[in-house]
Amino acid sequence: MRLARLGPVGAELPVLVDGDRFLDLRALTGDVDGAFLAGDGPDRVRAAHGAGTLPELAGAADLRVGAPIARPSAVYCIGMNYAAHAAESGSAPPERLVMFMKSPNTVIGPYDDVEIPPGSTKTDWEVELGIVIGRRANRLASPAEARAHIAGFVVANDLSEREWQIELSGGQWSKGKSAPGFCPTGPWLVTPDEVHADDVRLTSFVNGEPRQNSRTSDLIFGIDEIVYQLSGYLALEPGDLILTGTPEGVALSGRFPYLGDGDVVELEIDGLGRQRQVFRAS
Known part of the structure; x- marks a missing residue:
């Protein structure tokens, strides 16, 4: 999987990059952060993608690309x-x-x-x-x-x-x-x-x-x-x-x-x- 975060600084939205599409992950997680990575977040993303239930993020191509992870602890x-x-x-x-x-x-x-x-x-x-x-x-x-x-x-x-x-x-x-x-x-x-x-x-x-x-x-x-x-x-x-x-x-x-x-x-x-x-x- 390729995970990314799109949007203004401090208000980035988590997405799955699927070819030229950006799939909205907000139904599964608020951010690509430690809690998401340590839990079953990635597995839930895989399952939702396989089931075709992730919607495209409207206007994604026009959004700023943030760091793909939230601010780390170190x-x-x-x-x-x-x-x-x-x-x-x-x-x-x-x-x-x-x-x-x-x-x-x-x-x-x-x-x-x-x-x-x-x-x-x-x-x-x-x-x-x-x-x-x-x-x-x-x-x-x-x-x-x-x-x-x-x-x-x-x-x-x-x-x-x-x-x-x-x-x-x-x-x-x-x-x-x-x-x-x-x-x-x-x-x-x-x-x-x-x-x-x-x-x-x-x-x-x-x-x-x-x-x-x-x-x-x-x-x-x-x-x-x-x-x-x-x-x-x-x-x-x-x-x-x-x-x-x-x-x-x-x-x-x-x-x-x-x-x-x-x-x-x-x-x-x-x-x-x-x-x-x-x-x-x-």
Whole structure:
């Protein structure tokens, strides 16, 4: 299934994307949130779709596309999880999982404009595979248990202000990761049965020029390993978002300029859809 949320900020409507149709889910749930994902919500959607009882949402094509999940309780991020990106960052590939966090209020729609923070000169893009948790995961016994706790996958842009992240960090990365709008997400939440997320291509473009081009099979720590390891340190709650890392090809490499007013960033992951953001000076 491909789930989405359409409408103005704070008033998005849950829908099932069925080809070029958007089917209204309000009879089944008020939102695509943790309670819906942890309960029997997805199963009820499948059953209603199979029975043909979901109505089309009138005027859906004219509505804003929001993030496909309601604001999560947490956004966890994995750093330097592609060897080539670690190298362009000046680091060796990590031997242990590197984790940092973004504020949940960074999550916005996939086509929303993004404000470059006041004073920023090093705003950078990062295409990433996002994992959405469907069942609480705490102290899993093995990576083999992880997939049962995953509701689906999304495209995410782990935007970063590199000066704040690195030069002014004080030792922590999150300062450069949590500006408003710094996590465009979507357009869809795609359930695991619809995509082989362990090996899909992810790409990014700035003003139409290619930047990143890799596959999730190049992850140092794979999907199941990430969920398993994180569950040993914390409790992953339904609706939480995990960003799995970005491949090489970002401005931090020194090969490309950082983002400025009017720049357009496009991201795509096979089977998960495409994003487009226009960046605006504050």
